[in-house]
Amino acid sequence: MPKLHDPVQLDAVFAALSHQKRRAILHDLAFRPATVSVLAEDHGLSLPGIYKHLKVLEEAQLVIRKKAGRTNFVALNKRQWRAVQGWIMQYHTEWGNDEETLENYIASMRP
Amino acid sequence: MPKLHDPVQLDAVFAALSHQKRRAILHDLAFRPATVSVLAEDHGLSLPGIYKHLKVLEEAQLVIRKKAGRTNFVALNKRQWRAVQGWIMQYHTEWGNDEETLENYIASMRP
DNA sequence: ATAATAGTTAACCAACTCGTTAACCTTATA
DNA sequence: TATAAGGTTAACGAGTTGGTTAACTATTAT
Numbered sequence: 001m002p003k004l005h006d007p008v009q010l011d012a013v014f015a016a017l018s019h020q021k022r023r024a025i026l027h028d029l030a031f032r033p034a035t036v037s038v039l040a041e042d043h044g045l046s047l048p049g050i051y052k053h054l055k056v057l058e059e060a061q062l063v064i065r066k067k068a069g070r071t072n073f074v075a076l077n078k079r080q081w082r083a084v085q086g087w088i089m090q091y092h093t094e095w096g097n098d099e100e101t102l103e104n105y106i107a108s109m110r111p
Numbered sequence: 112m113p114k115l116h117d118p119v120q121l122d123a124v125f126a127a128l129s130h131q132k133r134r135a136i137l138h139d140l141a142f143r144p145a146t147v148s149v150l151a152e153d154h155g156l157s158l159p160g161i162y163k164h165l166k167v168l169e170e171a172q173l174v175i176r177k178k179a180g181r182t183n184f185v186a187l188n189k190r191q192w193r194a195v196q197g198w199i200m201q202y203h204t205e206w207g208n209d210e211e212t213l214e215n216y217i218a219s220m221r222p
Numbered sequence: 223a224t225a226a227t228a229g230t231t232a233a234c235c236a237a238c239t240c241g242t243t244a245a246c247c248t249t250a251t252a
Numbered sequence: 253t254a255t256a257a258g259g260t261t262a263a264c265g266a267g268t269t270g271g272t273t274a275a276c277t278a279t280t281a282t
Contacts, residue, residue, distance in 0.1 A: 007131040018125035019240085020118040030202055033216045037258060047259065049241060056239095064209055068217045070249040070258045075213040078204040088199045091141055093189040098175055102186040105144045106179045130270085148228060158229065160271060167269090181228045181279040 003086040009061070013084055016060035021045070022053050026062060026076060033075035114197035120172070124195055127171035132156070133164050137173060137187060144186035 004010055016022055021043055028034060028042065040050040054074060057063045061080045066073050115121055127133055132154055139145060139153065151161040165185060168174045172191045177184050 007134075010134065011129050011131060014125045014129035015239095018122050018129055020122060021240095023118075023121065027202075030204065033213050035258085036260095046242070048243085048261080051260065052240070064213065066210075066213050066217060067259095068220075072259065073213060073217050073220075075209055075216070076204065078209050081202065081204055085199055088196055091138075091192065093141065093187065093192050098186055098189055099177075102144055102175065102177050102184060105186070106177060106184050109179075109184075126269095132270095146228085147230095157272070159231080159273085162230065163270070178229095183229065 003090065004083045010087065012056075012060040013062065013080070016056050016062055017084075019053070019056075022057055025050075025053060025057065026081075029063060029074065029076040033073050036072045036074065039074065114201065115194045121198065123167075123171040124173065124191070127167050127173055128195075130164070130167075133168055136161075136164060136168065137192075140174060140185065140187040144184050147183045147185065150185065 004013065017026075024043060025039060028039070034042075036050060036054065037047065039045075039054070040047050043050065045053070054063065054065070058065060062077055062084075063074050064077050065075075115124065128137075135154060136150060139150070145153075147161060147165065148158065150156075150165070151158050154161065156164070165174065165176070169176060173188055173195075174185050175188050177186075
């Protein structure tokens with residue numbers, strides 16, 4: 001599994017994912033590429049509105065774009081998506097009750 | 112694997128992860144719980160500074176807290192962390208070159 | 223009872239976000 | 253060539269973020 005390391009990239013990726021419409025756009029793009037105007041239509045946004053979201057997604061490298069004439073196609077960047085999955089999955093937390101763990105820890109800290 | 116559904120929660124979780132210091136705090140907490148002041152010290156922040164970050168993490172339910180006297184202990188909320196992993200991993204993208212996929216798609220769209 | 227420790231809250235500020243409308247550029251189409 | 257279609261850019265405004273210092277509350281130690 002590929003993995004992200006650059007903090008600036010990670011900031012950008014998670015900021016991009018922190019907005020419902022951008023997650024919805026990615027969800028769409030997971031099935032098929034789309035044009036800028038179709039995305040605007042489908043997500044109830046003005047063209048400048050969708051444009052900004054796409055810019056955020058592109059700067060996070062979560063999507064790639066390709067111009068064909070005056071039409072601009074957008075697709076999911078699977079490589080980056082897998083990198084995000086890699087980052088998230090590197091933290092394996094064991095099963096167990098947090099409250100209990102914290103109680104024990106506090107108890108162990110008492111003088 | 113548990114999974115997140117509420118868009119507001121997802122917004123909060125990814126916004127929380129979109130800041131380097133908060134990711135560093137979570138990284139710390141993955142090993143052991145800590146107090147507010149120790150976290151402030153370790154991450155070079157004033158007490159109000161760390162406090163705000165912890166509030167963001169707590170609202171995203173990524174950490175839990177427990178007061179013991181005047182000391183406030185913070186721990187990773189493993190359940191929520193696993194839920195985030197679940198959300199991320201539900202999108203399985205097959206291996207393959209995006210550029211190529213997009214090229215093919217554009218070609219298939221041409222009149 | 224006084225003082226120190228641990229944390230919280232308030233107030234402030236510069237920078238950024240997310241939406242808008244209006245103006246503009248580029249590439250078809252009539 | 254003019255017009256339309258598809259995108260981009262600029263400018264603005266309400267709201268949020270991330271840090272600070274100063275003031276305050278609550279708990280422990282002397």
